[in-house]
Amino acid sequence: MKKVFTLHGWSFDGSIWSISPFRDAVHLTLPGHGDSPFESTDILCLSREVGEFIPEGSTLVGWSLGASVAVMTAVSYPEKVEKLILYAPTSAFSGVSQPEVVVKRFLRKLKRDFMETVYYFRSLCSSRDWFIPTLREEKARELLESFAWLNLAPYLPKVTVPVVVFAGEEDTVTGLEGAFSLWNETKNCTLNVVPGRDHLTILEVTPLTKHYRESNLHYKDSKSLT
Numbered sequence: 001m002k003k004v005f006t007l008h009g010w011s012f013d014g015s016i017w018s019i020s021p022f023r024d025a026v027h028l029t030l031p032g033h034g035d036s037p038f039e040s041t042d043i044l045c046l047s048r049e050v051g052e053f054i055p056e057g058s059t060l061v062g063w064s065l066g067a068s069v070a071v072m073t074a075v076s077y078p079e080k081v082e083k084l085i086l087y088a089p090t091s092a093f094s095g096v097s098q099p100e101v102v103v104k105r106f107l108r109k110l111k112r113d114f115m116e117t118v119y120y121f122r123s124l125c126s127s128r129d130w131f132i133p134t135l136r137e138e139k140a141r142e143l144l145e146s147f148a149w150l151n152l153a154p155y156l157p158k159v160t161v162p163v164v165v166f167a168g169e170e171d172t173v174t175g176l177e178g179a180f181s182l183w184n185e186t187k188n189c190t191l192n193v194v195p196g197r198d199h200l201t202i203l204e205v206t207p208l209t210k211h212y213r214e215s216n217l218h219y220k221d222s223k224s225l226t
Helices: 014-019 043-053 065-076 100-112 114-125 137-149 175-185
Strands: 004-007 026-028 058-063 081-087 163-168 189-194
Touching (some): 004 065, 043 065, 065 137, 100 114, 163 175, 175 189
Parallel strands (some): 081 163, 163 189
C-alpha cells in the first residue's frame, strides 16, 4: 500500500498489522519497541518526527497509543496527511478511558515490575496471545507515560482531514468512552462500533464496516488496570 503508514499500540510492534486489512502498508515502529527510526518518547515531539518522515498525501492508520500519534501528526502536518484511520483511539487515556487513580497505580506497577506489568496489560487487551517485541524499558515506559497524560481535546478541532474510527464493544482498555469522546470533538469523523471485538481484535475489521452514531453506543465499564 503506497503512502499508507501504520502506528502500532504500546508493547506491540508492526507485526500486529498482519491480522488487519493494512498488512501490506508501511509499518512504523515506535520508540522503545524494537528498531525504530524515531527517538522521542513525548507524543507531541514524536508526531513531529513522524510528520517529517512521511511524504505528502499519506494515510495514517493508528491503533491505541499509535492513534494518538497519528492525530497529532495530522494536526502538525495537515499538508502531508490525507486521511486518518484510527482503531481503539481515545481523546484522553486518563480521565476518559480510565480513572486517573487507576492510571497512576498502573504506572507505579510498571516501574516496580516492568515485564510482569506488560504481560498483565496484554491480558487486558485480549485473550489472544501475541508476540512481544524487544522492549527497551525506559523508552517504552516514557512513551506510555506521555500517552497516559496526553489530552487530545484541545487539538481535535484542528484536525481537517477525514477520520474513520473503529471501536470494539468489548474494549476495556481505551473503551467506547474513549472512541466516542474523540469522535464527538472531531470534524468529518465517522465512528464504527463493532460488536464482539476487544482492544486487539478490532484490528481485524475492515474500513467497510457499517458505522453507528451516538444513539447506538452502549457503554461498558472499563476493566481496571490494577
